[in-house]
Every structure is written in structure tokens, then in C-alpha cells.
Amino acid sequence: MAVMVEALVPIFGLIMLGYLFRRWQFPGEGFWPLAERFTYYALFPAMLIYKLGSAELAPSAYLEIAVLILAMLAAMTALLVIVRLIWSWSGPVYSSVFQGAARFNSYVALAAAGLLLGDAGLSLMAIAVAVMVPLLNLLCIVMFALTADQGPIRFKPVLKAIVTNPLIIGSVVGVVWSFFRIGFHPILAGMLEPLSNLALPLGLMTVGAGLQLRALRGASMPFVVAAVAKLVAFPLLTLGLALLLGVSGLMLQVAILLAALPTASSSYILARQLGGDAPLMAAIISGQTLLATVTVPLLLGLLW
Template identity: 75%
Template sequence: MPVIVQALIPVFVLIVFGYLFRRWNFPGEGFWLHAERFTYYVLFPAMLIYKLGQARLPASAYGEILVLILAMLVAMTVILVVMQLVWRWPGPVYSSVFQGGIRFNSYVGLAAAGMLLGDEGISLIAVAVAVKVPLLNLLCILMFSLTCRQGQLRLMPVLRAIATNPLIIGSVIGVTWSFFRIGFHPVVAGILAPLSDLALPLGLMCVGAGLQLRALRSASTPFLAASVAKLVVFPALTLGLAMLLGMEGLLVQVAILLAALPTATSSYILARQLGGDAPLMAAIISGQTLLGMITLPLLLGILWQAA
């Protein structure tokens, strides 16, 4: 069995477990909502602080990650805009296609990085999360304001939501801890370590619990376009950009992994709140998560070797 497939099987199995447990109403209907909130606000920030705080990344790595993430987002935005010029979808439909084509599921990314690339891979992808979360939120909300026209864009609530995002806060604290090489007191490490260990399995099961497979019945051309763009075009584009920028090694592997991930589950909330096509967004999220079980190991095997 290929090493990549073997490493990713636990990630996908935990997602399936989450879906089955939710469908069987175990341990109770209210559990998964609270588990998702607990993971998002407590466990993942704790993991980011702990893993990043112990990392010893060279200073140049931060600049390289920023440059590559910016190049990836700009290039993919251009492709998605060209797709809209060709297909001319209604605004709400396009807003969901846009989110489905450019956003990343951070939970799956961190888990996959841990399985495939170890603690250094988690550290790099955590820094990438800190960079891409605010940029993507601003980009997607701007796209909503241009295509859905649901009233005036209010910038302050957006900036406030970004500044208080638990993943960003955890990443910033972890990077600061690492930069100054402070180290963790044994008591602090004793608290953060078990929280960190719990974050990935519970987070992945929450991803599975949130899948809406019934939404796939209405899958259509926009769903297929968003999925091909995200799961195939984006990772291949990222490899090309990395080679063009002269980057190599672990950083390129992390960037390709990030680009090959299914879209973020939080995209559904944004679509529902800002006038997007929420049913289409649910189909894209669920479909990409399932398709990613095939495309992720396949694309990583091909593109990592090419890198």
C-alpha cells in the first residue's frame, strides 16, 4: 500500500466515523454542535500554540509562506473570475463556486500534515493557516458584496471577526512563542499536550458529522466546476507557482497539500449569512470531502514527486 494512502486512511476513517455517529444520533443530537464549538474555540487553538511554540522554523520560512500563499490566492482568483466570464452563473451561485474553488479545510490539512509530514509539517501549515484565513475571509466577503449585492459591505464586523478568530489567535501566540524561543513550563506543556492530542481526532469527526450527503442530489455543473477547480486545478497551479518562484522541499509539499484540500465547512455559514446559494454550498462541501478521499492521495503522490 502506498505510504501516502496508508498515512491518510486514519484521517478519512475518522471523518466517516463522525458522519455515521451523527446519523445514528450518537451520543446525542446536541453533542456534535457543542463538540464542534469546543474543537474550534479550545482544542485547535491549544494545538496551534503547542505545536508552533515548539517549532524552530527559520525566519525566511515565514516570508516564503506569505509570498507563496499570496501568489496562490491571486492566481486562483483570476481562474475563478475567468470561469464566471465563461459560464455567467447568477451571483449567489457564483459566490458558492468561488468559495468552493479557493477555500481550504484547515482541520483536514493539519491532520494530513501531521500524518504525512510530522511536526514540522504541522508547524508550516499552521503558519499558512494564520496567513490565509484573514486573506480568504476578506476575499470571499468582497466577492459576496460584488456578486450578491446584499446591502453595503460593513468592514468593521469583518475585521473584528478576523481579529478574534481562534485559529489566528492560536497561530499568532504559537509563532510568537517560537520566535522568542521561550519554551513551555512543564505545567503548561502538561495542559496543552493532551488538548493538542484531542484536537485532530475530534475535529475530523466533527467534519464528518457536518456532511450533508442529501445535498448531493442537486449536484450540477457549478458543483463539478468548483470541485475540479479546487481538487485538481489548484494543486497543479500551486506546483507551477512554486517552481516559478524557485521554492522547493517541505514548503512546496505543504503548499500543494493545502491547495488539494476540500473546501472549508465554514463556507456554508458564510453563504447562508451573505445571500449565497447555501444548498449548492452544502453540496460542494460534502462532495469535495468525499472526492478528496480519492483525489488527495492521488494528487499528492503525483505532484510531490514532480516537485
């Protein structure tokens, strides 16, 4: 447990450092949106290509993790349907709870996997992210269409955003690179490696810079339900499914870590664009990120 805490503290420390820098307007108010864009479109794809391209994973690993992720999403969706039946929240409120309970922060996922599980864990997490991101986006869009009452939702722009997602592109390129054992020329490796090293710390600080702690003043029952579902129920469901499917070892650790992490910062953008409760979504994102500093070490210590 002590070793795990020591590995996770820097992650959440960098998140809070980003929050403080943004609050102090350092190095400037316009810096952090640009830093997030640079990280998303350049640094993380470079890291995924380099790390995945250098990995040597068994072909069966791809199918195994895909099956587990499909089972995780199906089980969590079923749980959230039950939540809908218990609490008759409006469409916008429920959509924020759904996103808060089902989605995860890719930056934190990759950083935590790299620090806790090494390059092998990072490679598996990258594959999990590449599988889960498009599925979650489609699932959330369908949920909005069914509950938000905002008229017909256009799927074409959403599908385009998924296909052009830099994290998915980087993961696919990395997997292909690894599968065909292409390798990296020293010059190319000399460029990708420093970019890869820069991705995680800057990515985590941009997560912190995006926190809206003032939104927590309006925390309510939907906030509590989303937090408990994401930070407690999802990892427990994942453990049960993994044991049922016979998944163990490093892949089990990656799946539980993925399920235990706070929801994605991009959930706020989707809530604004598709008629969700954006203030509630901001509270869920910020609150889960803070709560995860306690729940993640505890759960990983118990379930790993």
C-alpha cells in the first residue's frame, strides 16, 4: 500500500499543481488551453506510438482486453439503467450522472499505468483506451438521444471526432508498428522519447488546470451517485467480471485501475454541446478527481 501511495501521490500532486498554476494565472491565462491542445494532438500520440511501438504483446492480449472492456461497459450500463429507474431525474441531470459513472480520464489512466505497472502496463492501458474511448463516446451519444430531449442528435460529427481522435490514431499506429516489428531508427526514437517523457506531466497539469472547484458548492444526490458508481461500484464490477472471464495478472490490474479512475474532463464539453447539465458535470469531474486521491489507493490496495 505504501509503495502504491508513493506512486500515485505524484500523479495527483501534478494535477493540483496545474490547478494552482491556472488559478495564479501562471505562466499566463492563455497558456493552459493551448497546453492542453498541444498535449492532446502532439505529445500523447507521440507517446502512444513510441510506447506501443516498442512493446511486444501476444496477439491474444488484444482480444482478451477487448472482450473484458465490452463486458465492463455492458455491466455498467445495466447498473445505470437501474439508477434511472430508482431516481427519476431529468434527462440533462441523468446524462451527467451517466457520463460521470461510465467515462474515465485518459491522461490519468496512462500516467497511472506507466508509474504503477511500467511499460508493459502502459501498453495494455493504451490498447484499453483505444478500445474504450470510441465505445464510450457512442454509448454516451445514444444515451443523450434517448434522455436529453434536445431533438435529433447528429451522429456524423461524433463519428468523425472518434475516427480523428489523436489518442485512437496514436494507439492504432503503435499497435501496427509493434505487430510488424518495425522498430525505431535512433533519430526517430531520439525525437519520440523526449516527447513521450513530456506528455504525462504536462497532461496531468492540464487536467488540474481544467478543474472547477467552485462547482462543488452545488453538489447533490446526483453527484453522490455518480461518485459512488464510478469510484467504487465500477471497479468492483470489473473485478467480478474479470474473475468470471478468467482474466488475471497484469491485465486484471489494468482493468481495475481503468475502472477506478475519475471521469473524463471532456465530459463537460459533451454535456454543453448535447444538452446535459453542464454545472453538475463540472462538479462531478472536479469532485471525482479530488475523491480519487483517496479511493484509488484504497481500492487498488484491496483488489490487486
